[in-house]
Amino acid sequence: GGSGGGGKQPKAIFCHVDIIGADFNEQFQSAQGIHPSAFPSTIPVYTGHYHRPHSIEGRIHYVGSQYQVSFGESNQRKSVKILDGSDWSIKGDVEVDLGPRHFTFDASATALHDAT
DSSP, X not given: OOSSGXXXXXXXXXXXXXXXXXXXXXXXXXXXXXXGGGSOTTSOXXXXXXXXXXXXXXXXEEOOOSSOOSGGGTTOOOEEEEEOTTTOOEEEEEEOOOSOOOOOOOHHHHHHHHHO
């Protein structure tokens, strides 16, 4: 690695960036941002920016928002990650039941139900 620093390597990277291939939403992936190859392949990466939790290449993890920010997130399960401090790997997650909720429904299905 670079000059100075005594040769210590990071155990994890925490950031808030757009990474090429990240899921913008259920239909679209990001075509702009940092290429996944820019991150070391041997350490986990935890990032924000997109609200739906998901992983890229199994090692770059979007942690997602902790509550539903918009209707685009309706019915999404929200959680926080539990990490092992020795190697920064994901040990689990805890569901978060806080903040605003957004719901969508099919009005035509409701009308059919009410008509019967």
